[in-house]
Structures are given as C-alpha cells and as structure tokens.
Amino acid sequence: MASNLQLNANGELRHLLSIEGLPREVLLRILDTAASFVGVTEREVKKVPLLRGKSVFNLFFEPSTRTRTTFEIAAKRLSADVINLNIAASSQTKGESLLDTVANLSAMQADLFVMRHASSGAPFLIAHHVKPHEHVINAGDGRHAHPTQGLLDLYTIRHYKKEFSNLTVAIVGDVLHSRVARSLIHGLTTLGAPEVRVIGPRTLLPTGVESLGVRSFLDMREGLKGCDVIVMLRLQSERMRGALLPSAQEFFKHYGLTPEKLALARPDAIVMHPGPMNRGVEIDSNVADGPHSVILPQVTFGIAVRMAVMSMIAES
Numbered sequence: 001m002a003s004n005l006q007l008n009a010n011g012e013l014r015h016l017l018s019i020e021g022l023p024r025e026v027l028l029r030i031l032d033t034a035a036s037f038v039g040v041t042e043r044e045v046k047k048v049p050l051l052r053g054k055s056v057f058n059l060f061f062e063p064s065t066r067t068r069t070t071f072e073i074a075a076k077r078l079s080a081d082v083i084n085l086n087i088a089a090s091s092q093t094k095g096e097s098l099l100d101t102v103a104n105l106s107a108m109q110a111d112l113f114v115m116r117h118a119s120s121g122a123p124f125l126i127a128h129h130v131k132p133h134e135h136v137i138n139a140g141d142g143r144h145a146h147p148t149q150g151l152l153d154l155y156t157i158r159h160y161k162k163e164f165s166n167l168t169v170a171i172v173g174d175v176l177h178s179r180v181a182r183s184l185i186h187g188l189t190t191l192g193a194p195e196v197r198v199i200g201p202r203t204l205l206p207t208g209v210e211s212l213g214v215r216s217f218l219d220m221r222e223g224l225k226g227c228d229v230i231v232m233l234r235l236q237s238e239r240m241r242g243a244l245l246p247s248a249q250e251f252f253k254h255y256g257l258t259p260e261k262l263a264l265a266r267p268d269a270i271v272m273h274p275g276p277m278n279r280g281v282e283i284d285s286n287v288a289d290g291p292h293s294v295i296l297p298q299v300t301f302g303i304a305v306r307m308a309v310m311s312m313i314a315e316s
C-alpha cells in the first residue's frame, strides 16, 4: 500500500513516507546518491541547481532540531526556495484542518511538503490529496516511521562498516514508541543485515516485535555481546501513557550504555543515537563523546541523505 503510493509507474520515488515496502534497489540508489552529495557538502560552494525554481514547505507540527534544520540546509544546497511554516503562529490555532492548510499552501504553488506530525499516518493522508506534481516526505509521524532518519542511519552504518551482510546490530531502549527503530529495522532487514536485535524492558518492546525479523533481549549485557553497531534510543516520555518504568535512574542502571557495557560489544563497534540524547538516562557522556561514538557524523550525513531524497523525488 505504502510502496504503491511512494513509487510511480517507473518504480521511481514519488513520495517518501516509509522505508517499509521500499525495494532494496531504491534504498541502495538513495544511499549511492547521498554518497555523491557528500562531496558537494564538503565543497567551498555547497550548491547545485537541481531544485532551482522549486518551493519546499517545511511543516513541522512537532519540535525538531536536527531534521527540520538539515532538511532546510539540504533544500537550500539544491537551490530550492524554502518556506518554514511557523505552526504555532499559523491558522491551525484557529481550527483550520490539516488538509485545508496544505490545500492553501498548494495554492501558493508548493512543489514539496516535508511534514512531521504527532499523528501516525498524517503524511500518508496528505500524499493521497496532493496534486500530481507535488511530493510529500515524511519527517516523522507519531510512533510509525521516520524514513530519512532510517536512511541516514543506514548511510552511517555503511560508511563505517562497508557491508550489511555480516553485521550484528543492536537497537536499545524505548523501541515501543520509536519511529526511528521501526524505520531502521525495515531498512536493515531489506539490505540483508543477518542479525538485528532489540534490547529493552518488556514494557518498552512491542508485542510480537520478532515478526519484524529481529531477536529481542531483556538483558542488555547479553544482547550487546558481539555487536558491530549499537543504536541507542531516547525514552519517548511524550508518547508514554501510564508508568512504564520505575524511574529514569533504574532505567539507566539496566539499559543505559556505559563504557563497561560497551566493552561487551566488538572492539570496533560504533555507537549511534538519532538525538536528542538524554545523557545519564540512556547513554553515559563518556560513551556519547567517546571514540566509538558516530552520533555527530550521523547528523552531517543527514544533509546529504536528505539532498538525495529530495533530488530523486523531484526527478520522478
């Protein structure tokens, strides 16, 4: 369903709503295109004209630092005009519906909508209603999907580890509420990572998570053994209903990544985190700032990955 909406008749990317259902070839094309843009982002003049004359509307109905900013940088590096709608000061506050807001922006000749929304499925709704020449990119919807984060995570893993076919990847923490985890799991399984583990307390692992092709571990020490890649997740307290944890301190004791727990992984393991980090809750500062951490390179790669997605979509 999602893939039909996402791809045009030639199999090209028309919208990016979810990694789930995207063919391996499309994922690899995005990663390869992003690699070509890394060179552009390192040049003194960091602009290419691929989106000249196009208007990109950033619609962030939830807070964001990394995603919103890197989408803006990416669009500007592709020479697009970028409009950041200030949702708090928009007519949404007067009761305008999401569809009416988008219809009005469409009347301003939008070409591409980048949308983050607290409701799972909101970008899908918009993609069903936009005009044929308009495109939608999901920048995170509820607990469902965050495809460009998943793609930049895949890019980072490939950058440091070269191949997916021999990797053991652990995703640790609040998997239940994490759109990042879901997108990354779909990407890793599609690209052939043989062992994807999720580690967390029973209350923060989705029921039946194994059906996604992962192994689940309640014991972090057991789950980290032999891992090549460790992806730490933030506790998504804004999405939690009721008390799922005794306390943040208790969580850190069992599931926080410390140097001592990191030593159980492979000696060349990399540590990732989508951000924002809560130091002392899911990760110790000695790890976050240590030699295994690739958390800030993830952010930098996010620009090239978002340039790749926008340029491919605009060509379709």
Ligand code: CP
Binding pocket: 063, 064, 065, 066, 067, 068, 140, 149, 274, 275, 276
């Ligand atoms: N990783 C991520 O989505 O971060 P932001 O919420 O800051 O965009």
